[in-house]
Amino acid sequence: MRLLLVEDDKTLGRLIKKGLEEEGFLVDLVSNGATAEEYLNTENYEVIVLDLMLPEKDGLSILESLRNRGICTPVLILTAKGSVEDKIKGLNAGADDYLAKPFDFQELVARIKALIRRYHNVSKGIVSFGDVEVDLVNQNVKVKGKDIELTAMELKLLMMLALKSNRILSKTYIEQSLYGWEGSPDSNVIEVLISRLRKKLDPEGKYIKTVKGLGYILKI
Secondary structure, eight states: OEEEEEOSOHHHHHHHHHHHHHTTOEEEEEOSHHHHHHHHHHOOOSEEEEOSSOSSSOHHHHHHHHHHTTOOOOEEEEESOOSHHHHHHHHHTTOSEEEESSOOHHHHHHHHHHHHHHHTTOTTSEEEETTEEEETTTTEEEETTEEOOOOHHHHHHHHHHHHTTTSOBOHHHHHHHHHGGGOOSSTTHHHHHHHHHHHHHOTTOSSEEEETTTEEEEOO
16 A cells, blocks of 8 residues: 655654555655655555644645545554644544554554555444455455465455455556555556456455446446
8 A cells, every 4th residue: 555654753763664665655754744745646546644833834734724625545644743732733633543653653553554454434344345355454364265376466466455445446546556756667567467466366356347448446
């Protein structure tokens, strides 16, 4: 899943970005409020991890702007401002969660995953279709109760389709979510990944469907 991390401490930002990428997330890292707004005006994210004390534009102003524009992307405030008053201000401004520094990294990961599940209304973190069960929390897949081995990219794509089931995802959206700004290394890589997923999970093509000219959809 693609995240925007807004953190002005560049050393800390790089460490968080590295850790989240090791957890399977694709992370765009920016260090000031103005750049964050530029990214938010052009890109779609599953979660925004937002510091409050930022150069050029503070995090609270960014958050209020998002909510005033009707953008409901989950926002987790990650800041050194940890007083009860600060937390109340952040949550009242539209934050979905609030974590004060210093923090435990695994708690940050758990909170991000919880926000994603809640936003997509997958409370138990499991999406099922046919004989397939996708565990979004533990990041594993079972077919008829048996674990199925997927590559890292196959798993990321399946989790994306599962989270956004019954919605058409364009090839461009999938590429950017999986590979970021650089794009996929080959023009047909998404088609290849879809084909492999179908062979392993949905050989009859009941669930993972191609919508000509639009993209792909997991129908549940």
